[in-house]
Amino acid sequence: MPYFFAEEELLDRDGIVAVQRRKFAAMVRAVLAGNAFYRGKLADVQSSQTDVAVESFPFTTRAELQQDQISHSPFGTNLTFSLDQYTRLHQTSASFGEPLRVLDRNADWEWWRRCWGIIYRGAGVEPGDRFFFPFSFGPFIGFWAAFESAVAMGNMCLPAGGMTTSARLRSIVDHKVTVICCTPTYALRMAEAAREEGVNLAGSAVRLLIVAGEPGGSIPSTRTAIEAAFTARVVDHAGATEVGPHSFECVESPGGVHFIESEFIVEAIDPRSGNTVGEGEEGELVVTNLGRWGMPVIRYRTGDLVRLRRGQCRCGRHFARAEGGILGRIDDMIFIRGNNVYPAQIEDIMRGIDGLAEYRIHVCRRGALNDLALELEPLPGVDAGAVQRRAEKAIQDRFHFRPSVRLAPPGTLPRFEMKARRVVREA
Ligand SMILES: [Zn+2]
DSSP states (O other), rough: OOSSHHHTTTTOHHHHHHHHHHHHHHHHHHHHHHHHHHHTTTTHHHHHTTOOOGGGOOOOOOHHHHHHHHHHTTTTTTSSSSSGGGGEEEEOOOSSSOOOOOOOOHHHHHHHHHHHHHHHHHOOOOTTEEEEEOOOOOOHOOOOOOHEEEHHHHHEEOTTTTTOHHHHHHHHHHTTOOEEOOOHHHHHHHHHHHHHTOOOSSSSSEEEEEEEESGGOHHHHHHHHHHHHHHSEEEEEEEEETEEEEEEEESSSSSSEEEEEEEEEEEOOOTOOOOOOOOOSSSEEEEEESSSSTTTOEEEEEEEEEEEEEEEESSSSSOOOTSSSSEGGGGGEEEEETEEEEEHHHHHHTTTTTTTTEEEEEEETTTTOOOEEEEEOTTTTEHHHHHHHHHOOOOHHHHHSEEEEEOOOOOSOOOSSSSOEEEEEEO
């Protein structure tokens, strides 16, 4: 049973467009009736309400939403209904400046659960699967939505916040967990801890890891490393607090994510001109969510870079795919010696290097130019010089420049439970 809502998941392109138009028109009517933020933004659109093609709407940016919450503290004006209808308050991490608050009503939360149902079924989750969520249940929305959606589907779920990695490993083995939801980085951290402590993860019942929060789930060498350690399958998922859980990797076509186009309208644009890019070209992901009327986003510029492809997938869906998953964040691009380098590309190289436990990227300015230095932490007991030579050669082969490399003693580079920060920008 690979579908959660087959009626919409199996629509062809014309069917998808028809559903999107119907849902978008209904949402816009509700939003224009009650939402001060969008009423202001859409003043020009209102006069031609019969044509509700999403392309005629202006973009929404993160900076606008943040400024709105600063000007109208604490929740801003992107609220379609009166405040007493909202039941959930979450906020983003502070990794992109001021945290952004998001409010949802129960109806919006049902929409989150429907999206997650599609993600889980698409990823191959089955009724008897037992879930493990190794992270702290703080204000971040993604974990709550993933957890409650799995419960709603009838699966047994273990919240594992406030535990050490060792305690989590024991819990995974003892409780015969079959599905783990975490960041790719934390999956690798658990694998490392299991090696150190002699825990046999490969012999555990885990068969699926659904990873999110970083590009790693679609980075070939990262997923290979996780899959080898757990002898389990890695499935990538992406979403954003202010947008929703928009995409998932299906079982039949690894190496990319489908957008849930029955619940989101997705576009890829040239970040400079704002024009739509051609099919298969790199562009900034722009998303409109269709079922979160309480605090919607219309044509939201995510800052994520994707290569979109349309057409029917082996899984039967016509939902657009981002080839290679989310390729990186536009802000994270590093321009070095004539190359545009994304941290995800370096991660792909680093995770393929034998004997390397962890790494960090230092970007230093030398006059008008950037320089890249790698800090490498070899596994205990391996030949550090050999690890260094392999890393230098791999970067040189891929990008045609020689990075400066320094070695870090075992166990000294940071490990992460949430999104990893492996790029250090030095003045
Ligand atoms: Zn598919």
